[in-house]
Amino acid sequence: MITLCQFPAAFNVPNPSPYCLKVETFLRLCGLDYRVKTLFDPRKGPKGKLPFIQLDGELIADSAVILRTLSERLELPLDRHLDAAGRGRALAITRLCDEHLYFLLVYFRWLEDEGWHQIKPVFFGGLPAPLKWLVPGLARSNIRKALHGQGLGRHNREEALTFAREDLQALSDLLGAAPFFGGVQPCSADAAAYGLLANLILCSLDTPLNRLAREFPALVAYCERLRDKFWA
Numbered sequence: 001m002i003t004l005c006q007f008p009a010a011f012n013v014p015n016p017s018p019y020c021l022k023v024e025t026f027l028r029l030c031g032l033d034y035r036v037k038t039l040f041d042p043r044k045g046p047k048g049k050l051p052f053i054q055l056d057g058e059l060i061a062d063s064a065v066i067l068r069t070l071s072e073r074l075e076l077p078l079d080r081h082l083d084a085a086g087r088g089r090a091l092a093i094t095r096l097c098d099e100h101l102y103f104l105l106v107y108f109r110w111l112e113d114e115g116w117h118q119i120k121p122v123f124f125g126g127l128p129a130p131l132k133w134l135v136p137g138l139a140r141s142n143i144r145k146a147l148h149g150q151g152l153g154r155h156n157r158e159e160a161l162t163f164a165r166e167d168l169q170a171l172s173d174l175l176g177a178a179p180f181f182g183g184v185q186p187c188s189a190d191a192a193a194y195g196l197l198a199n200l201i202l203c204s205l206d207t208p209l210n211r212l213a214r215e216f217p218a219l220v221a222y223c224e225r226l227r228d229k230f231w232a
C-alpha cells in the first residue's frame with residue numbers, strides 16, 4: 001500500500017500544495033490504491049518538504065521522484081501512449097508548472113498582502129501562542145528570501161503577472177481542443193497541470209493570479225473536467 005504524506009485540504013481544493021495535489025492526482029489517474037497521512041510540518045519529510053510517500057517501508061520525497069519511482073517500479077502504463085515528442089512535451093509542461101508557474105503562485109500567495117491575509121489564518125491559525133505570533137512572519141521572510149534567490153521575487157507585480165499570463169497562454173495553447181495534456185487520455189503532465197491549475201482556478205483564494213487564471217476558458221473547463229472525472 002502507498003501512503004501519501006501531505007498537508008491537509010484547504011481553500012476548497014484537495015490540497016493547497018500544487019505538488020501534493022499533483023501526486024494524489026497521479027495516483028488517481030493511475031487508479032492506484034493509497035492512503036493519506038496528513039502532516040502540518042514539512043520538516044518531517046526526508047527532504048524537509050511535502051509531499052513524500054511511504055512505499056514498501058521506504059520514504060520517497062519530491063513529486064517528480066515519486067512519479068518516476070512509481071512509474072518504474074509498478075510499470076505504470078500512464079505515459080505509454082506517448083511517442084518521444086509527446087514525452088518531451090509532457091516533461092516541458094510539467095517543468096513549466098513545477099519550476100515556473102508554481103513560484104508565481106507562491107509570489108501572489110505569500111509576498112503580496114492580498115494573498116498573505118488569506119493564507120495566514122489558515123496555515124498558521126492553529127499554532128499555540130507564542131508560536132502563532134512568531135512563525136508566520138518568519139515563514140514569510142524565508143519565502144521572500146527563497147523567491148529572491150530563485151529570481152521571480154525580484155520582479156514587481158505587473159512583471160510577475162506578465163510571466164504568469166505567458167505561462168497560462170502557453171498551457172491553454174498546448175491543451176488546444178484536447179481533453180487532456182496527454183491528448184484523448186491523460187498522461188503524467190496532467191497530474192502536474194491539475195495540481196497547479198486547480199490551485200489557481202478551483203481554489204477559493206482570490207489573488208490577481210487566481211483571477212488571471214480564471215480568464216482562460218479552456219483551462220477552467222480542463223480543471224472542471226479533471227475534477228469531475230477523477231475527484232468526484
Ligand SMILES: N[C@@H](CCC(=O)N[C@@H](CS)C(=O)NCC(=O)O)C(=O)O
Binds near residue numbers: 063
Ligand atoms: N520539488 C518538490 C517541492 C516540494 C515543495 O516545495 N513543497 C512545499 C509545499 S508546496 C513545502 O513543503 N514547503 C515547505 C518548506 O519549504 O519549508 C516536489 O516536487 O515535491
